[in-house]
Amino acid sequence: MSQKNSSEAKRTARERMQEERAAQEAKAQRIRKFSIIGTVLAVIVVAVVIGLVVQNSRTSSYNASQAPAGTIGANKLVIPVGSTAAPSTLTVYEDLRCPACGSYEKSFHTTVNQLMAQGKVQVQYHVVSFIDRNDNGTGSKNAANAVACAQNVGKFHGYHDVLYANQPDETDDAWADKSKLITLAKQVPGLDTPAFESCVNSNSFGAWVTAVQKDFDKSGHTSTPTILLNGTSAYPTYNGEQISTANLIKWVDAANKGKTPASLAPSASAALVSPNASPNASG
Template sequence: MSEKNREGKRSARERLAEERERQKARDKQRRGLIVGAAVVGVLGLAAVVGLLAANSGGDDKSDTSSGPVVAPKGANGKDKLSLPLGKESAKSTLDIWEDFRCPACKQFEDAYRSTIHELADKGQLKVEYHLATLIDKNLGGSGSLRAANAAGCAQDAGKFPPYHDVLYKNQPEESDDAFSKNAKLIELAGQVDGLVTDSFKKCVEDGKHDSWATESNQAFQDAKLRGTPTVRLDGKDIFGDQQNPLTPAKLKKMVEDANKG
């Protein structure tokens, strides 16, 4: 074999080897791109999941309350989203939108509780309580929802009004999500004679009325009310006017006058 032929074959082998190396490099680069794309996809999915979690408001119960809506026994109004106090035959109706974590709602209850009960006991006033869960969304936590569910459980037992009052009398600081603990809600129920039963505890712990409470809050938002508490007597907003502030005496006179008409 001539030197020229040997040189030609060697050059061909070298070219082939070089081509194989280039091919390996291309394959390696392609695998790197595939892996990189997969990593980006996983990170993108994680980012989406994180965004959804952030937009959920941090409420570990309200986000899982997508089961069937179970209204408490005796609930009233459209879609049975209100809880009653007083006689159905009363001529005047007071609608109150509240959040059990709302400090302003506690202030309203502390100031007007005795007057509302007096008028209801006399058969002059029927009260419809509408429960919202605004503080859970604003500050995080699930105390508003858990308390609303427990209130629904008390309604099932025919003891919503006294339990409602117990919750407000024992309301924690707004930033303290103490009502998120079912054990706390059951403990407070011990202040209402005959309320703490196995069925009540199961109702609270199972979140039987979670979806109902979530729907009640949605109805509040859909109505575009100014906030909690919102108080309306026979459809007219009577609370929150700084120029003409409501007092217990004024509320009593309004109801008495309405009953005369």
């Protein structure tokens, strides 16, 4: 009896010890599990928070004082060409690397230049740079910065026309090489100076270029070229009518009906028609 009792007592004691050990192990296991869950969540939260802070600090750096001279609009993101007194406004969102913009410029830049020279329209350029995202590269941004450098010395219009006349294929990121942009600047009388070259090479208006693109992102327009005549889309159609040089002139005249075109000095008109004519020859 007593022997049996004591062996039973031993067994229960052993069982109790085992149970206790198992319970302890289970508890330790739980703690390990929860600490892993905690670590996982902590890693994620820390990564995301760091990401938000870093990305925010990288992008909030633009203010209007960094814009090239002569730009207009609330944040000075718009480059105007032509007289401010012109009764109509042609708003143009273009990417210097975008082939559709290239073909728009090829078809219409002569007409648009004439309309400006006649004081009928002012063109407001938004130089966007999103092709770099789609096709990879830096050509759009480099070119946008370069035209900002030209704008800063009052030579945007001519350089803009030269770049479009020499646009590389969309998939060829030729303007990743800034020296090509500088070579093309030689076609614009008086543009290629050491100051201009350093402006292009050091990406002086990079923050402005980013801000212009950001503004386009938020505009709701999703493609380039986006052309607005007095705020109404004019590309590829304007009120249901297909764009052509004749139609563009007709639309502008219709919009300007009853209004006086801006009066421009002959030299200013001539400069708008052919912005890259040598000033001595035309003078």
